Amino acid sequence: MATREGAATxxxxxxxxxxxxxxxxxxxxxxxxxxxQADLKACGARGVYCSTxxxxxxxxxxxxxxxxxxxxEEFVAEQLKSVLSDMHVDVVKTGMLPSxxxxxxxxxxxxxxxxxxLVVDPVMVSTSGDVLAGPSILEVxxxxxxxxxxxxxxxxxxxxxxxxxxxIETVADMHEAAKLLHDMGPRNVLVKGGDLPGxxxxxxxxxxxxxxxxxxxxxxxxxxxxxxxxxLASCIAAELAKGSPTxxxxxxxxxxxETALDYSKExxxxxxxxxxxxxxxxxxxxxxGSRKHWIFEPSRLFLYAVTDSVMNKNWxxxxxxxxxxxxxxxxxxxxxxxxxxxxxxxIEAAKSCLEVCRSHGVSLLINDRVDVALACDADGVHxxxxxxxxxxxxxxxxxxxxxGVSCKTPEQAHRAWTDGADYIxxxxxxxxxxxxxxxxxxxxxxxxxxxxxxxxxxxIGGIGPSNAGAVxxxxxxxxxxxxxxxxxxxxxxxxxxxxxLRATLDKGKTSNS
Ligand SMILES: Cc1ncc(COP(=O)(O)OP(=O)(O)O)c(N)n1
Ligand SMILES: Cc1nc(C(=O)O)sc1CCOP(=O)(O)O
Ligand SMILES: [Mg+2]
Numbered sequence: 001m002a003t004r005e006g007a008a009t010x011x012x013x014x015x016x017x018x019x020x021x022x023x024x025x026x027x028x029x030x031x032x033x034x035x036x037q038a039d040l041k042a043c044g045a046r047g048v049y050c051s052t053x054x055x056x057x058x059x060x061x062x063x064x065x066x067x068x069x070x071x072x073e074e075f076v077a078e079q080l081k082s083v084l085s086d087m088h089v090d091v092v093k094t095g096m097l098p099s100x101x102x103x104x105x106x107x108x109x110x111x112x113x114x115x116x117x118l119v120v121d122p123v124m125v126s127t128s129g130d131v132l133a134g135p136s137i138l139e140v141x142x143x144x145x146x147x148x149x150x151x152x153x154x155x156x157x158x159x160x161x162x163x164x165x166x167x168i169e170t171v172a173d174m175h176e177a178a179k180l181l182h183d184m185g186p187r188n189v190l191v192k193g194g195d196l197p198g199x200x201x202x203x204x205x206x207x208x209x210x211x212x213x214x215x216x217x218x219x220x221x222x223x224x225x226x227x228x229x230x231x232l233a234s235c236i237a238a239e240l241a242k243g244s245p246t247x248x249x250x251x252x253x254x255x256x257x258e259t260a261l262d263y264s265k266e267x268x269x270x271x272x273x274x275x276x277x278x279x280x281x282x283x284x285x286x287x288x289g290s291r292k293h294w295i296f297e298p299s300r301l302f303l304y305a306v307t308d309s310v311m312n313k314n315w316x317x318x319x320x321x322x323x324x325x326x327x328x329x330x331x332x333x334x335x336x337x338x339x340x341x342x343x344x345x346x347i348e349a350a351k352s353c354l355e356v357c358r359s360h361g362v363s364l365l366i367n368d369r370v371d372v373a374l375a376c377d378a379d380g381v382h383x384x385x386x387x388x389x390x391x392x393x394x395x396x397x398x399x400x401x402x403x404g405v406s407c408k409t410p411e412q413a414h415r416a417w418t419d420g421a422d423y424i425x426x427x428x429x430x431x432x433x434x435x436x437x438x439x440x441x442x443x444x445x446x447x448x449x450x451x452x453x454x455x456x457x458x459x460i461g462g463i464g465p466s467n468a469g470a471v472x473x474x475x476x477x478x479x480x481x482x483x484x485x486x487x488x489x490x491x492x493x494x495x496x497x498x499x500x501l502r503a504t505l506d507k508g509k510t511s512n513s
Contacts, residue, residue, distance in 0.1 A: 017392070017395055019048070019049045020047075020048045020049065020090055020238070020241035020242045020243075021048065021049045021050070021051065021087065021088055021091075021241060022039075022048055022051075022089070022090065022091050022092075022093055022237040022238055022241050023050075023052070023053065023083055023087075023089045023091070023092045023093070024036060024039035024040075024043075024050060024051075024052050024053070024092075024093045024094075024095065024237075025055060025076075025080070025092060025094045025095070025097070025106055026039060026052075026053075026055060026095025026096050026123070026230065027055050027056040027057070027058050027095060027096030027098065027123075028054050028056070028057050028058060029060055029227070030057075030058065030059050030060055030061070031060050031061045031062060031226070031269075032276060033062075033226040033269075033275070033277075034060075034095075034226055034227035034229075034276070035058065035095055035096060035227075035230055036052050036054055036095075037227075038227035038230040038231050038234065038276075038279075039052070039093065039095065039230055039231075039234040040052065041231075041279035041280065042230070042231040042238065042256075043234055043237075043238050044279070044280075045256070045260075045279045045280060046234075046235055046238035046239065046242075046256065047238075047398075048237075048238035048241050048242065050234075050238075051087055051089065052079075053076060053079040053080050053083060054071055054076075054079065055070070055071055055076055055095075055096055055097055055098055055102050056068055056070045056071055056096055056132075057069045057071070058096075058132075061270050061272055062226065062269060062270030062272030062273070062274055062275045062276070063270070063271070063272030063273070064272065065132070068098070068132070070098050070099060070102075071102075073099070073101040073102055073104075073105050076102050076105050077105045077109070080105065080109040084109060084112070089113075089116060090116070090117065090241035091116065091118070091119060091237040091238075091240050091241045092110065092116050092117070092118050092119070093118075093119040093120075093121065093233055093234055093236075093237035094106065094118070094119070094120050094121060095121050095123045095230050095233070096123045097123070097137065097145075098137075099136075099137070100136055100137060100139075100140050103137065103140045103141070103145055104140065106145075107140075107144055107145065107148065110148055117150045117237075117240050117241075118148055118150050119149070119150060119151050119153070119233050119236055119237040119240065120141075120145055120146065120149040120151070120152045120153070120186070120233075121152075121229055121230060121232075121233035122141060122152060122153075122154050122158045122162060123158075123229065123230075124137070124157075124161055125157060125158075135161075138162065141162065142162065142184050146181070146184045146185050146186045147184065147185025149185075149186040149187070150187050150188060150240070150246065151186060151187065151189070151236060151246055151250075152181060152186045152188075152189055152190070153190045153192060153229070153232065153233050153236065154181070154190075154191060154192065155191075155192045155194060155195060155229060156168045156174075156191070156192070156193060156194075156195050156196065157195070159174075159177045159178075159191050160177070162181060162184075163177060163181065166180070168191075170196075171193065171196070171203055171205065171214065174191045174193055174196070174203070174205040175205055175207070175212050177191050177205075178191045178205045178207035178212065179207060182207050182209055187208070187209065187246070188206065188207065188208050188209070188246050188247075189205075189207045190205070190206050190250055191204065191205045191207075192204045192229070192232070193205065194225075194228070201216040201217065201218060201219060202216070202217050202218070202219045202220075202258075203216050204250075206247060206250055208246065208247065213247065215251065215254055217254060217255075217258050220258060220262050220265065221265070222261055222262075222264065222265040222277075223274055223275055224261065224264050224265065224267060224269075224274075224275040224276060224277045225261065225274060225277070226274045226275060226276045226277075227276050227277065228257055228261070228277070231256075231257055231260070231277075231279065232253050232254065232257050233253075235249075235252065235253030235256050236249045236250055236253045238253075239252050260277050260278065260279055260281065263277075263278065263281040264276075264277035264278045264281050267281070298423065298478075298480045299332075299480060300332045300333045300362075300363055301332070301333060301423060301456055301457075301458040301480040301483075302332045302480060302481035302505060303331050303332050303333075303481060303482065303484075303501060303502050303505055304331070304332070304333045304458050304460075304481055304482065304483035304484070305323075305326035305327075305331035305333070305334050305335070305483075305484065305488055305489075306334075306335045306367070306460075306483055306484065306485045306489075307319055307322055307326075307334070307335065307336050307338065307489060308337055308338075308434060308485050308489050309337075309338040309340045309341055310339075310340065311485070311486065311489040314490075315489075315490075315492070318349075319338065319349045319352075319353060320349065320352045320356060322489055322494060323336075323353045323356055323357065323364075324356050325493075325494035325495045325498070326488055326489075326495075326498050327356065327357070327360050327362055328495050328498070329488075329494060329496065329497065329498020329499045329501075329502060330498050330499055330502030331498055332362065332481070333363050333364075333365070334353065334357055334362060334363070334364050334365070335364075335365045335366070335367050335382050335404075335483070336349070336350055336364070336365070336366050336367060336378075337367035337382075337485070338367070339367075339368075343369075343371075343372065346369065346372050347372055347375045347376050350364070350366060350372055350373075350375075350376040351376045354376060354378060357379075363379040363380065363402060364379050365378060365379060365380045365381055365382050365402060365404065366378045366380075366381050366382070367381070367382050368381070368382075368383060368384070368387050368388075369381070370383075370388050370393050370396055370397065373397065373401070374396065374397065378401075379401065379402050380397065380401040380402025380403055380404070380422070381393055381397065381401070381402075381403055381404070382403075382404040382406070382425060383403070383404070383406070384405070385405075385406060385407075385408075385412060390403055390405050390415075390419035390420055390421045391420060394419070394420040394421075402422045402423070403420065403422050404421060404422060404423045404424065404425050405419075405421045405424060405425070406424075406425045406426075406427070406460075407424045407425070407426055407449055407453075408426070408427070408439060408441050408445065408449070409448075409449065410448055410449060410451070410452030410453075411452075412449075413449045413453040413455070413457075414452060414453075416453070416455055417453065417454045421455060422455065422456075423455055423456045423457065423458060423480075424449065424453055424455050424456070424457045424458070425457075425483060426441075426445075426446050426450070426457050426458070426460065427441065427446075427460035427461030427483075428440045428441065428460065428461025428462060429441065429442065429443065429445075429446050429459045429460065429461045429462060429463060430442075430463065431461070431462050432461045432462040432485075432486070433486065434485045434486050434490075435461075440461065440462075443470070443471065443474055446471070446474060446476075446479070447474050447476060450474070450478055450479050451476065453478060454478075455478070456478050456479075456480045457476070457478050457479050457480065458479075458480060458481050458482065458483045459471045459479060459481075459482050459483065460482070460483040460484075463482045463483070463484050463487065464484060464486075464487035464501065465497075465500045465503075465504050468482050468501060468504045468508075469505075469507070469508050472505065472508045472509075481505070482501075482505070484501065487501060488501070
């Protein structure tokens with residue numbers, strides 16, 4: 001049986017980016033807590049694309065299931081064909097499969113795409129106790145669907161039903177059940193013990209055919225558990241689609257569900273006894289919390305300080321001291337451009353600079369090194385035309401980080417916008433000794449880039465207190481500031497030089513307003 005182990009989350013093919021993709025084959029929940037709706041949210045929260053084949057429409061809410069309307073086998077087949085004949089699916093995840101005919105249609109499609117990994121959540125009864133697939137389904141599950149699965153994820157009741165009514169009341173029973181289910185053919189089994197009577201922790205048993213793993217987590221006290229099974233299975237599928245090994249995928253998924261339950265403990269969505277939880281609540285909290293201050297605002301480009309490891313060495317200064325001084329003098333954003341630094345040292349220095357920057361509300365970007373930016377959780381990166389492409393950096397860093405890109409031409413400026421950059425560094429405006437063999441484009445070149453650009457622009461190259469005014473006077477509304485290296489860091493007193501430059505820029509701003 002094929003698995004997706006080794007597949008990349010996001011694989012770059014030239015300038016195209018292939019995204020990890022889960023196809024869910026499940027029922028719709030009108031209440032939005034479980035089924036297709038939970039699967040879409042789970043995959044979205046885990047950063048994976050999700051397509052859907054709907055097997056049934058259910059009318060349900062926090063009180064239970066009021067009605068079920070099955071989709072015809074022919075139309076399930078048509079949906080499967082539409083998705084699988086065109087889209088690059090990595091993993092198929094199943095939920096509610098309400099009839100033997102629908103399972104057979106799915107198996108037929110899976111036979112045509114043998115490379116697809118399969119996660120089976122053997123949904124039979126809803127959390128409210130309503131039957132979603134009758135006993136007639138058991139034979140085809142046991143004999144055809146489970147043998148094709150990479151992992152099957154029953155809760156205690158489903159495991160018991162699949163095993164002909166076996167009593168499962170202890171962790172030892174769960175081990176036995178996992179072994180018996182594994183004998184039916186799936187590569188891995190996860191028996192979920194959320195309903196285990198009298199247990200203090202939530203214990204799940206994972207069996208890969210060789211070893212048993214007891215995965216324990218603290219039990220979250222909440223009524224908002226509707227959709228946990230669908231979410232867990234979708235998260236496992238999402239992690240497999242990114243290329244994780246199965247046990248790691250299960251651990252990540254379990255942690256995600258636990259955290260989401262904890263964050264959603266107190267939310268009220270309906271008046272029934274079992275509410276849904278919020279897959280994105282932790283993201284919202286994060287946005288409302290500390291990260292809010294670091295979201296990019298173009299006016300921050302006003303006085304952009306770019307460090308230089310050689311200059312710091314020549315003046316016998318640490319990077320952190322240099323950064324502190326630049327901020328004290330009025331720098332509004334800092335970039336660490338440490339071309340010679342060893343990776344381990346660079347990460348540690350960046351962490352220390354981040355503390356300084358964050359305590360002053362100043363963003364910190366890393367030049368060239370997306371890996372270093374990720375390692376220290378910097379606010380973003382600056383890349384050049386021959387560094388990591390903006391699209392790839394964006395895929396690695398996510399939507400909230402700042403990405404700047406160097407552009408010398410209007411064409412490059414246009415591309416920066418379509419690729420998802422946040423700002424453009426445009427130069428060299430004047431000749432510079434800091435960057436070898438750098439082409440000078442002059443004020444005219446800067447104007448042409450600003451005119452062509454939908455993004456904010458910062459000018460760079462040979463700029464200091466004597467010419468910064470002239471640069472800003474070109475009169476382009478999206479020119480937001482100047483970036484400087486030697487005018488600050490190749491001087492005896494960084495604070496003083498930064499103040500001088502800042503005064504020039506402030507003066508220009510007042511005379512223009
Ligand atoms: C603000 C800003 N603009 C341009 C550059 C130059 O980046 P790049 O072209 O990648 O050259 P190196 O700095 O890596 O030598 C920059 N660093 N910052
Ligand atoms: C890093 C860099 N990039 C440039 C570009 O043209 O993209 S010019 C440059 C060096 C700028 O240093 P200084 O302020 O000392 O002239
Ligand atoms: Mg570069």
